[in-house]
Amino acid sequence: MHCYQHLSESELVFAFKSGDLKALEFLIEKHKDRIYTSIYFLVKDKYLAEDLFQDVFIKIIDTIRADRYNDEGKFLSWALRIAHNLCVDHFRRIKRRPTVTSSEGRDIFDWLNLSDASPETQMMRGQSHDRVRRMLDLLPEEQREVIVLRHYGDLSFKEIAQLTHCSINTALGRMRYGLINLRKMMKEKQIAL
Numbered sequence: 001m002h003c004y005q006h007l008s009e010s011e012l013v014f015a016f017k018s019g020d021l022k023a024l025e026f027l028i029e030k031h032k033d034r035i036y037t038s039i040y041f042l043v044k045d046k047y048l049a050e051d052l053f054q055d056v057f058i059k060i061i062d063t064i065r066a067d068r069y070n071d072e073g074k075f076l077s078w079a080l081r082i083a084h085n086l087c088v089d090h091f092r093r094i095k096r097r098p099t100v101t102s103s104e105g106r107d108i109f110d111w112l113n114l115s116d117a118s119p120e121t122q123m124m125r126g127q128s129h130d131r132v133r134r135m136l137d138l139l140p141e142e143q144r145e146v147i148v149l150r151h152y153g154d155l156s157f158k159e160i161a162q163l164t165h166c167s168i169n170t171a172l173g174r175m176r177y178g179l180i181n182l183r184k185m186m187k188e189k190q191i192a193l
Contacts, residue, residue, distance in 0.1 A: 143178030
């Protein structure tokens with residue numbers, strides 16, 4: 001896998017199209033945490049998130065193999081757009097929107113590497129992450145979605161606007177109000193992270 005680190009995402013996609021399955025495996029490994037985290041924050045269900053995560057990569061593989069991938073050098077934002085659309089499709093199919101509830105699982109923070117910290121530090125970080133997750137769960141869906149895509153998906157506001165079918169100003173506004181609401185919750189509940 002070390003030989004793939006020096007290749008651009010465009011080169012990795014081309015290598016996969018040429019039959020190199022390890023190139024796609026490298027791309028998946030590189031972006032899996034961000035994509036899974038974004039899906040999980042939208043659907044709030046570990047098993048559903050895992051299913052949708054697999055569907056994302058099936059769709060990616062099918063699209064690349066059918067030569068319909070539009071290489072703009074932004075593989076991650078394209079994959080996140082597919083993930084977002086699959087989540088929206090899922091909720092349309094079951095005729096409901098995601099509810100804002102808190103869950104007890106810590107799976108959302110698997111992407112954090114806490115293994116190098118002391119047990120006390122790991123426990124404190126875990127408690128902080130639980131608090132943040134619970135507060136995110138209380139935000140309106142549009143605000144939560146923008147915060148997740150920005151901080152966990154590492155997308156630009158332009159990419160978020162395209163993904164959520166809104167203007168850049170709307171995405172910025174949702175982010176602003178989401179952060180204001182998070183600060184207000186922290187102050188009201190006297191939460192320190």
